[in-house]
Amino acid sequence: MSKGDQVLKLEPSSELRFRGSFTKVVTANLKLTNPTDKNVCFKVKTTAPKRYCVRPNSGFVEPHGVVEVAVMLQPFDYDPKEKSKHKFMVQTMLAPEGEMDHETLWKEADQTSFMDSKLKCVFDFVGDSDDPVSIGVGNSGKTNAHSGTKTMTPASRSSPHPQPAMEIATSPKSLQADDGRNSNEEFEKLKSEIASPMEETLRLRKNVDQLSSTTEQSEDGVPTPKTTSVIRISKGNCNTPSSARSSAKRGNKFKLSERQRRHLIRCLRVLRKRDGAFTCKRLMEEAGIEERKVSTRTVTRYLNTAGYFYLQTRKKGLMTEDDHRKRVKFAKDMRKNFGTDVWKKEIAFYLDATSIAYKRNPFDQAIAPRARLAGKGDSRLWIALAKAAIARVNSTVVKLPPRSPDLHVIENVFAIVNSQLRKQARDHKIRRETFEEFKARVMNTFFTFPFVTINRLIDSIPKRMNSVIRNRGVRLKY
Numbered sequence: 001m002s003k004g005d006q007v008l009k010l011e012p013s014s015e016l017r018f019r020g021s022f023t024k025v026v027t028a029n030l031k032l033t034n035p036t037d038k039n040v041c042f043k044v045k046t047t048a049p050k051r052y053c054v055r056p057n058s059g060f061v062e063p064h065g066v067v068e069v070a071v072m073l074q075p076f077d078y079d080p081k082e083k084s085k086h087k088f089m090v091q092t093m094l095a096p097e098g099e100m101d102h103e104t105l106w107k108e109a110d111q112t113s114f115m116d117s118k119l120k121c122v123f124d125f126v127g128d129s130d131d132p133v134s135i136g137v138g139n140s141g142k143t144n145a146h147s148g149t150k151t152m153t154p155a156s157r158s159s160p161h162p163q164p165a166m167e168i169a170t171s172p173k174s175l176q177a178d179d180g181r182n183s184n185e186e187f188e189k190l191k192s193e194i195a196s197p198m199e200e201t202l203r204l205r206k207n208v209d210q211l212s213s214t215t216e217q218s219e220d221g222v223p224t225p226k227t228t229s230v231i232r233i234s235k236g237n238c239n240t241p242s243s244a245r246s247s248a249k250r251g252n253k254f255k256l257s258e259r260q261r262r263h264l265i266r267c268l269r270v271l272r273k274r275d276g277a278f279t280c281k282r283l284m285e286e287a288g289i290e291e292r293k294v295s296t297r298t299v300t301r302y303l304n305t306a307g308y309f310y311l312q313t314r315k316k317g318l319m320t321e322d323d324h325r326k327r328v329k330f331a332k333d334m335r336k337n338f339g340t341d342v343w344k345k346e347i348a349f350y351l352d353a354t355s356i357a358y359k360r361n362p363f364d365q366a367i368a369p370r371a372r373l374a375g376k377g378d379s380r381l382w383i384a385l386a387k388a389a390i391a392r393v394n395s396t397v398v399k400l401p402p403r404s405p406d407l408h409v410i411e412n413v414f415a416i417v418n419s420q421l422r423k424q425a426r427d428h429k430i431r432r433e434t435f436e437e438f439k440a441r442v443m444n445t446f447f448t449f450p451f452v453t454i455n456r457l458i459d460s461i462p463k464r465m466n467s468v469i470r471n472r473g474v475r476l477k478y
Helices: 102-108 154-158 172-213 242-249 258-274 280-287 296-305 321-337 362-367 384-392 409-428 435-447 451-459 461-470
Strands: 009-011 015-020 026-033 040-046 052-055 058-061 066-073 087-094 115-125 215-217 223-225
Touching: 015 026, 026 087, 040 052, 040 066, 040 102, 058 066, 258 280, 258 296, 280 296, 321 461, 409 435, 409 451, 451 461
Parallel strands: 015 115
Antiparallel strands: 009 026, 026 066, 040 058, 040 087, 052 066, 087 115, 215 223
C-alpha cells in the first residue's frame, strides 16, 4: 500500500535523544511544523507505550503553525550493554473540510492518505557527577576564563607564598575514566544491596520447606506429617467475591450516560401518551441520541433492564391518552342520552370494515402461525353513497371511537366466524377451493351462527360502557 510524503517538518527528523541518569523522568521534545495552507491531523505512536508518556499524542497543526510534542521517558534501570529498540512513528493526514470528530476521523479515513515518519530512540547516560571538569596552567588564585575553575601549583598549597614549581594538568579523559569507574562501583554496590534481601527470602523459603517435611507427635503418640499450605492472594482482591470481580471486568464501557438514560425514560412516557405506538429509533430521535454513537441494540437492552419491553402492534393500533378520553366521553354520552336499551331496541344495523379474505389454500393458512396479523379493513366504509342512504331514512349515525374493537359487537361476531372457518379448514383439510365454494362456506357459517351468542354479546355492551368509565378508557378484556 503506497503512502504519500510527509507534509510536516519534524525537528529532530530521524531520532529522539534522551539524556540523563534515567532515575527520573527524562523528556525529549519533538517539534511539528506545518508549512502548508491546510490543517494537518497528526498522531504519535510508539512501540513501547508503557515506557513513554506523550503530550499531546494526537491533534492537528494549523496552517503555518507549530506544535511542541513532549515525549517523557519513565524511570528505568539503565543497562549500557542493552541497545534501545524503541521507535516512534508520526502519522499525519490532511484534515477534511468542516467540523472534525477526532474519535471517528482516523477510523473512517482512507489509509492510503496517511503519511508516516519514523524516529528511533537514543539513550545518553549521564551520571550526577559527569560534569566536564578541566584543570589548566596559571598562578595561584587566578581563574581560567574558559573553564571557570582555579588552577594551583603544589607550592601554593603548601606555602602561603607563591614559588616556582612544576605545573600539573589533568586531562578530561582521565576524569571521565575515573567517573566511569565510580559509576560502575556504585552500580555494583546497589546490585549487591538488592540481591541481599532476595537471598534472605530464598533462605526463609528453604526453612519453611524443611519444616513442612518434618513430622510431629499426635496425642496418641503416632507420628503424623505436618503439611503447610501456601495460598497466594492478590492484593486488593481479598474481600471481593470472584463473581463481583468477573462482572466488573466483563464487557465494554456503557455508552449511555446517566443523563441520557433518564431522558430516554421521560421521552418514552411522553411518546406513550402522545403517539401510542412507536419504534426504538423514533424514541432515540425524540431523546436526541445519535444512532452513529449509540446503537439501537444498546438502547433496547437498557430499556429491557429498566422494565420496558416491545409489544406486538395491534391491528387497531395502541391507544393514546386522547383515545382514552374519547372512549370515556362516548360511554358517558351514550348512557346519558340513550340509556341502556338503545343497543337492543334502537340500533338497526352495524356498519363495519371487517372482512373475511379468500385464501386459495385454506388448510395451510389455518395451520400457519398466528403471531402476526395480515390485511386491513376496507377504507371506503363512509363513502358518500352510504351517508346519503342513511340520511334518506332519517337515521342517526352513532360513530364509535377509534381503536375500540372491544365496543364493537360486530367485531366479536366476525372474530367467532373467522375462528370457525379456520377450524373447518383444519378439520376437513381443505387444500383447494374456488371463490364460489368459499363464499358458500362463509354464508353457511353466518346462517348457522347461534342467536343466543349474538344476544349475549349485545346484552354485554352496557357493562362494557360502565367498565370503560370505571377504568378511565383503558382497553377491556373483550
